[in-house]
Amino acid sequence: MKSIDLRCGDALDLFKEIDSNSIDVVIADPPYNLGKDYGNNHDLKGFDEYLDFSRLWLSEAKRVLKPEGTIYVFMGVRFISYLYDILDRDLEMFFNSWIVWHYTQGLGKTKGFSPRHDDILMFTKTNKHTFNLDNVRVPQKYYRARNNMRGANPGDVWKFSHVHYCNPNRQNHPTQKPEGLIERMILASSNEGGNILDPFSGSGTTLRVCQQTHRNAIGFELNPEYVEMTHARLREKFVGFDSVDPRMERVPNDLRKPEIRDEYLENHIHWFLNNHENALEVFKKAVKEKYGVEVNKKSDTTKQADLF
Incomplete structure (x- = not known):
């Protein structure tokens, strides 16, 4: 410590x-x-x-x-x-x-x-x-x-x-x-x-x-x-920092190729939202709305959403 x-x-x-x-x-x-x-x-x-x-x-x-x-x-x-x-x-x-x-x-x-x-x-x-x-x-x-x-x-x-x-x-x-x-x-x-x-x-x-x-x-x-x-x-127990740059929650456009998108989404949370668990749901919702995939809460990998 x-x-x-x-x-x-x-x-x-x-x-x-x-x-x-x-x-x-x-x-x-x-x-x-x-x-x-x-x-x-x-x-x-x-x-x-x-x-x-x-x-x-x-x-x-x-x-x-x-x-x-x-x-x-x-x-x-x-x-x-x-x-x-x-x-x-x-x-x-x-x-x-x-x-x-x-x-x-x-x-x-x-x-x-x-x-x-x-x-x-x-x-x-x-x-x-x-x-x-x-x-x-x-x-x-x-x-x-x-x-x-x-x-x-x-x-x-x-x-x-x-x-x-x-x-x-x-x-x-x-x-x-x-x-x-x-x-x-x-x-x-x-x-x-x-x-x-x-x-x-x-x-x-x-x-x-x-x-x-x-x-x-x-x-x-x-x-x-x-x-x-x-x-x-x-x-006090730590549950995430009390503020985040709103850009950290956004999902880049033009990630239509699954192999590029999957690689990126696997890394996004580690790169941009470490110490900001209270912002994860905003990011995950944006991913699902934009690309129809879900970020798995346990492994932080993606899976196709059951949207249709």
Whole structure:
């Protein structure tokens, strides 16, 4: 079993306990400085104070990363350009991607356009970083022989639903992130047995994903109530991550040749829906409707459906 280590305290102090060049991935969802209530603290600093705080923890994040390591940083629109500047110019890290997390529900506006996305900066410590593309591919919309049957690059616009309050995995935290979103970062930028650090652990999503994907995880959290909440979450039975990219459930068109289709369907669940058993029925229904075959629940092989 991999190590899950959740520490209660201030991130700037706890970073000092982490060895340099020891972490594969840092996943950080720091306070956006918008005045949110995090129980025992409020997210509201002066502008310059917040940038100084950001510069300090980002410097520590760079220090603890391995040479092939990656950092993902969530940030709201007000400060994201400043964090980009810190990572790029001050810390001289290597820019990789500006990821947009698109969601379908959010705050409504009557004077202006309603926000429907968050931004995520992806930087690497050097230009020789870990990136496992095959682990995060998405199914092709149209199958072509020249395409990779294994799937396509997911791109830098990621669609995951919020963890809604009716979701059984919803925690009592104001900014809980979907597990499928964090899963993609971890699978792409680390290998099994790797070391992941979340300096603002919050509801414990990163630690939960590491627990299920065989990674070691360290989390920092200022609020002791969130620490206890996360421990309880880690003890819960796992029935699948609480979110999935809807493309993972789709079945490529043009799989009319049985030998190609059977090979593909035998692999789809392993490739795209591992850790997402709660999405299997959607996929199986789509297969039956499109091709008239069933994906056998026991062996994950296909058989002709009795449709006629």
